[in-house]
Amino acid sequence: MANKPERVFISIDMEGITGIVDWTQVDSNHAEYGYYRKMMAGDLNAAIEGALAAGAKEVVVSDAHGGMRNLQPEDVNEAAYLVRGSPKPNSMMEGIDDGHYDAALYVGYHSMNGTERGILAHTISGATVDAVVINGRETGEFGMNAALAGWHGVPSVFLAGDAAAAAEAESFVPTITTAPIKWAVGRYSAKCLHPSKSRALIKERASFALSNIPAVEPYWVNEPVDVKMRWITATMADIVCVLPYMERVDGKTTSCSFDDYPTALRGLRAAISIAGTAERR
Ligand SMILES: [Zn+2]
Incomplete structure (x- = not known):
């Protein structure tokens, strides 16, 4: 078969x-x-x-x-x-x-x-992520x-x-x-x-x-890829904005965009790693 x-x-x-x-x-x-x-x-x-x-x-x-x-x-x-x-x-x-x-x-x-x-x-x-929203969909x-x-x-x-x-x-x-x-x-x-x-x-x-x-069709996210992330604290949003691709949306939310999905996934994981260095204060 x-x-x-x-x-x-x-x-x-x-x-x-x-x-x-x-x-x-x-x-x-x-x-x-x-x-x-x-x-x-x-x-x-x-x-x-x-x-x-x-x-x-x-x-x-x-x-x-x-x-x-x-x-x-x-x-x-x-x-x-x-x-x-x-x-x-x-x-x-x-x-x-x-x-x-x-x-x-x-x-x-x-x-x-x-x-x-x-x-x-x-x-x-x-410890750091409240929500990840990819192309408008919480994921x-x-x-x-x-x-x-x-x-x-x-x-x-x-x-x-x-x-x-x-x-x-x-x-x-x-x-x-x-x-x-x-x-x-x-x-x-x-x-x-x-x-x-x-x-x-x-x-x-x-x-x-x-x-x-x-x-089953392969699951596909359209490109370019928009990634919004809501953090547990505003300090975490402060810290991830050191990344050159990151923009602040509001107190606990940041936004970034990537041409292709694998890069988007690395970009969001890098942000989570950096957010993890925030002191909870
Ligand atoms: Zn696990």
């Missing part, structure tokens, strides 16, 4: 992994982290098994949370390459520009900052990363995470296949599937998604 995927890219974050409901569980300095990095590998391997079942010949996994060294190499299915460590120019999507992929999958994803009933909802940095990590995949001609066909992340992905890519594995009660509380149920669902839906690639 011509539709069988040859090369599959997986970006894996941690907040949307099975059972996770609190920052301490995704923080390498905390005792609970060791358990949940294993849980992360469990969700990932289910997606890899789904990809292999769909006929994938090559799977590349980009560890996309925090310092990007969450997955321990021996925990990952040996069929996959693992991209790990940071910093990297394409960050959560490192490797997406390394030749053509047939599809991009997202595992462990969470919703954008401010989402009602979004477990650990945030946009790249909870979270899924939309930003799907747009980078789309720029490289790769459709975003599958997302596993909490129900709010799944709904957000469907709002950007209506024909995406999702595997919701937990339902928020609040930002730090959820009803969760048992890991074995979660993994079965992820494997089955990922495999289906990869048998259905032609149904």
Whole structure:
């Protein structure tokens, strides 16, 4: 069948992994982290098994949370390459520009900052970013990363995470296949599937998604790209305006524009890094 995927890219974050409901569980300095990095590998391997079942010949996994060294190499299915460590120019999507992929999958994803009933909802940095608005549309990590995949001609066909992340992905890519594995009660509380149920669902839906690639158009952001960012404090807006491409809109909002999407994504990430140096005063 011509539709069988040859090369599959997986970006894996941690907040949307099975059972996770609190920052301490995704923080390498905390005792609970060791358990949940294993849980992360469990969700990932289910997606890899789904990809292999769909006929994938090559799977590349980009560890996309925090310092990007969450997955321990021996925990990952040996069929996959693992991209790990940071910093990297394409960050959560490192490797997406390394030749053509047939599809991009997202595992462990969470919703954008401010989402009602979004477990650990945030946009790249909870400490600095209130909102990122790209070409007039508020966009979270899924939309930003799907747009980078789309720029490289790769459709975003599958997302596993909490129900709010799944709904957000469907709002950007209506024909995406999702595997919701937990339902928020609040930002730090959820009803969760048992890991074995979660993994079965992820494997089955990922495999289906990869048998259905032609149904999904690569997600595309029009160029030039307008990026408005609302910061948590006015000090952060002060600081990011040292960037030569940045303009102030109002107390906590800045604006910038770029000719192409990959540059826009780097520009907004650079601003977030610099905002992180602000003292909270
Ligand atoms: Zn994360």
